[in-house]
Structures are given as structure tokens and as C-alpha cells.
Amino acid sequence: MESGEHSGAVTVFRQLDRSLHDHLATLESLARRGDDQTAVVLARNELPRVVAVVRALLDEHHPDEHGRCPTCRRGWWSRRMPAPCRAYLSAQLCLTLAEQEPSHGKHLRRVG
Ligand SMILES: [Zn+2]
Structure with missing residues (x-):
């Protein structure tokens, strides 16, 4: 305990x-x-x-037009380079990868 x-x-x-x-x-x-x-x-x-x-x-994240995010800037690599928003990158990556999964070939295409 x-x-x-x-x-x-x-x-x-x-x-x-x-x-x-x-x-x-x-x-x-x-x-x-x-x-x-x-x-x-x-x-x-x-x-x-x-x-x-x-x-x-x-x-919680507000990236500017270059993807730099004040929330993510508190992270460890923000001092060296502009920090792209990790939350947005992760979301985009997950949604894009899910779209490309070859499992059933029935993924919805983007609506917009
Ligand atoms: Zn962020």
C-alpha cells in the first residue's frame, strides 16, 4: 500500500x-x-x-497557422524549434491511418 x-x-x-x-x-x-x-x-x-x-x-490546444501551439510549447522540445501541436498531429495521424487500413475496404471517405 x-x-x-x-x-x-x-x-x-x-x-x-x-x-x-x-x-x-x-x-x-x-x-x-x-x-x-x-x-x-x-x-x-x-x-x-x-x-x-x-x-x-x-x-485545449490552439495552434497558429504554422501549427505552433502554446499548450504544446510547454513541452521539452519547444525551446529548440517551434512545437507543432502534438494533439492535432496525433488526431490527424490516427484518423488518416484508420482511413488507410485495408481491413474491409468500407471506410467512409472524408465528407468535406
Ligand atoms: Zn497543442
């Missing part, structure tokens, strides 16, 4: 962290392996929530 006044908070945060990751793993698993009815439920009920989460996270 950990000691100290913060151990309770750490435990609560670890539970939160685990439950969040469990939830994401469940969503991913259902999306990949669930039947069509499950897919519809996921798309209508869960996808908007996930989009809201991504938006909330990106809301």
Missing part, C-alpha cells in the same frame, strides 16, 4: 484511468466484432460522445 496524503487521490485516478481505458477497449472491440445492430447503436450513441471527447481535448 502507498502511504501519504495523496494515495487516496492516486487510487481514485487510477480507477478512473482504468475504467476509461476499459470503456475505450470495449467500444473498439464492439465496433470491430459486434453485429450490425451493435454497430448502429455504437454509431448513433457512442460515436458522438467519442467525437465530443476528441473535440474537448483539441479545445
Whole structure:
């Protein structure tokens, strides 16, 4: 057991962290392996929530026209070079890679 006044908070945060990751793993698993009815439920009920989460996270970041982000600038490589916003890069990378996965050939094309 950990000691100290913060151990309770750490435990609560670890539970939160685990439950969040469990939830994401469940969503991913259902999306990949669930039947069509499950897919519809996921798309209508869960996808908007996930989009809201991504938006909330990106809301913390405000990259300028060159991608430099005050939030990410606090990081370790910001002193040497302008820091491109890692949150935006990660989001873009994940969405782009997901699009290129050859699994079913049924990925949605970009709407815009
Ligand atoms: Zn950023």
C-alpha cells in the first residue's frame, strides 16, 4: 500500500484511468466484432460522445497557422524549434491511418 496524503487521490485516478481505458477497449472491440445492430447503436450513441471527447481535448490546444501551439510549447522540445501541436498531429495521424487500413475496404471517405 502507498502511504501519504495523496494515495487516496492516486487510487481514485487510477480507477478512473482504468475504467476509461476499459470503456475505450470495449467500444473498439464492439465496433470491430459486434453485429450490425451493435454497430448502429455504437454509431448513433457512442460515436458522438467519442467525437465530443476528441473535440474537448483539441479545445485545449490552439495552434497558429504554422501549427505552433502554446499548450504544446510547454513541452521539452519547444525551446529548440517551434512545437507543432502534438494533439492535432496525433488526431490527424490516427484518423488518416484508420482511413488507410485495408481491413474491409468500407471506410467512409472524408465528407468535406
Ligand atoms: Zn497543442
